[in-house]
Amino acid sequence: MMPFPLTLPHVLERAGRLFREREIVSRMPDRSLHRYRYADFERRARALGGALQRLGLRRGDRVATLMWNHYAHLEAYFAVPCAGGVLHTLNLRLPHDDIAYIANHAADRFLIVDDVLLPLLERIRPHVKFERIIVVPFGGSAPTAGVESGAEDGVENGLENYEALIASSAPVAVPALAEEEPAGMCYTSGTTGRPKGVVYSHRAIVLHSFASALQDILGLSRSDTVCPVVPMFHVNAWGIPFSAIMVGAKLVLPGPHLDGESLLDLFEGEGVTLTAGVPTIWMSILKALEEQPSRWKLPEGLRMVVGGAAAPENMIRAFDRFGLRVVHGWGMTETTPVGTVSTVGPEAGALSEDERYALRARQGVPPPFFEVRAMTGDGEAPWDGRTMGELQVRGPWVAAAYHDAPDDAAKWTDDGWFRTEDVATIDARGYVKITDRIKDLVKSGGEWISSVDLENALMAHPDVAEAAVIAVPDEKWGERPLAVVVRKAG
């Protein structure tokens, strides 16, 4: 068989060849819609790659982005890896000193930034050393200085204009990349210690795209219109920019307006068939729908992928009443990130309505080549849906190490699995249910008590608005759970 590498230049070329007319729609800061075609996207991504090479990008160099979800960010997603660089998406919601730490730790040479985020950049800039800063005229306020001269004095205040840069650029000269070479990186901000970097190889991103696109996982096709609400600065928007472009879907990129009404307008206007984001976003959408139930006529069968935090079963039920199908998933920065997705298989027919919802509220089944196990003190937990253990995973899109962090080896087991620090059960059909974070478990009388299960039980009470369960020391039991409850108004 041919030694054909799994690298992103193929995906970019395929996009430009097979799907020339397919649309990519971006909502701008002024709420207008920017539209262009895959053919434009491919041409501009190649030009950006060429421009970065002209500016001195070398194999493996990191290029940071500080951007919302829109066409130029998508261009960077492909331009940087196809030029041999590493796309490093900075999370603009992190504290300033964390962003600076991350950019420095990754040794980012270049930065591409939205003009509307320049105020944020100014806070960080004293603490970081980008060789070049390229500004996208996303809000219409980018410096207009070109880079034709190639000299620093052709640049306004050290900032180069993205459009001027790519207008004058030759297409990228794609190097012969091995599939194991790095293509991207993201930092994960754990609750303790400094953020840690995960480096994604071309191979990992490609295999993750194949697996995500499968019908039992996200089910992506070129007939879909996909709107990643999850930010492109957050674990590559769950890989959707890669997987959607690979299959040739229409992409709808929502820009900075992420309130419920704005998103519903966009879903309706562009005929979105699949969207993805965290529960907080969907709660604001649900609120908008409940307030104005007849305002939007949404595409039939619209699927909403929910991850990043558990989707409560009552949220899944609530959306079903509006004809929106929640698809629950789980993943981590360290897993590129799709790990499990809770689609329902042919067994659905044999289940009661309650059982089906309980299944959909689980985090779901792993795709091919993603392996899961729950480890107790006594070895692997049986797949009985009851026995809790630490969720450990492995596969070709799971991190084997953090970037430049040799002290973190304890995150991997001796036999090569990644320790998620989530506690889970796995049932007989392989459906994972995350019951807790290891450090949130309450160890009472030798037994583990899930703080999440207790919180969910409390929140199901009609008078409870919010509930949090913590462990408190106890003489007799070692620890006991303490519930902190906010009552509903009234």
Next chain:
Amino acid sequence: MMPFPLTLPHVLERAGRLFREREIVSRMPDRSLHRYRYADFERRARALGGALQRLGLRRGDRVATLMWNHYAHLEAYFAVPCAGGVLHTLNLRLPHDDIAYIANHAADRFLIVDDVLLPLLERIRPHVKFERIIVVPFGGSAPTAGVESGAEDGVENGLENYEALIASSAPVAVPALAEEEPAGMCYTSGTTGRPKGVVYSHRAIVLHSFASALQDILGLSRSDTVCPVVPMFHVNAWGIPFSAIMVGAKLVLPGPHLDGESLLDLFEGEGVTLTAGVPTIWMSILKALEEQPSRWKLPEGLRMVVGGAAAPENMIRAFDRFGLRVVHGWGMTETTPVGTVSTVGPEAGALSEDERYALRARQGVPPPFFEVRAMTGDGEAPWDGRTMGELQVRGPWVAAAYHDAPDDAAKWTDDGWFRTEDVATIDARGYVKITDRIKDLVKSGGEWISSVDLENALMAHPDVAEAAVIAVPDEKWGERPLAVVVRKAG
């Protein structure tokens, strides 16, 4: 990222873990249905792998099969590669001396054969040297001698009983396989010269499975019930045994009864949602449906993948009248085999009915990581849907050489593409249309004339039953086409 190999042992383990209860149904020679579960399949495949190892199978050894489509053949599909061997499916429809040549050329050490095919084996056996012959009691007539003794005298007439062999076997000891190692092989019988062997790596089979399963290609999910009518001795039944098991679909294996009525009974009885085979099979199904239009109530949305020869547009239209959706594809032994599939994308809405059928009658678009080009004497043909050139392909599941055949290097171009010897056009959306075989083209007055196009035009005439177009020498034009036509009865 973890160095996790793309090998078949993962697929087998996943099948046994996630889809324990999913069914595999085989129709036996006496037309009874043999049913079991993925859990049984996995256990028995592991036992067969262990038995082969006990018999002396070494890494890379070829194990031949001479079998119909049924559970034991499926077991061999996974047992042999998971034991470190190479599954070599012998095509029982080839002339005896070709089968013997192929088995000898591949140096097959072991053979697994259906009892009902023993008469065929007897014709070949004097000319081949299998170290072990294992007989599957598929028709109920296998020798009953076990192999407990491990000695030749525990074997009847040199034949070992498959069931006795696996009943006493320890599970396979899966070696640490690299993804580039061989997992299977098939011989292609070109029209000239001796058959040539193509060796499939684990990596090629896994990537082919991912690509085939995509919604825009075959669209396989665990909710499907898949019936490969295409023989498992013919290019791995187009990879379906691997891809269907990977996604966890219910499998229906039709055994030796392949007439239209038998297949329709099976599709109806088992609720088949996807089937695959050559046009000849579908013509017999169409005939049965036309004769007894109300006899079968077939599953809604049943898709029939057609490949191996062009599916005429009128066949696609005819099946639509019965609610059966023909999905047209193209591939070769050298491409594992799926190369292009003609599903219709979002552009369908903008097309007239005739245009849609014309699109579906094309061979279709390539999946991700399968590249196509049409080469003329002047370089690559534009993707205009008109310019003909030799179809050349490349990708991770395309052969880079034939097995032990150094003289065949001319089948690959200097820049590494495989020459299909098919002539094709490619349109602006990447839809390939095979217009001819290179050697069937008529070169008249310096222009290529497609014999296939002429044949199709003739066959569209209501009075024509069959038509063949050949080239005849001509003084003025060099060559001219000659049509040989059979009139319809009456």
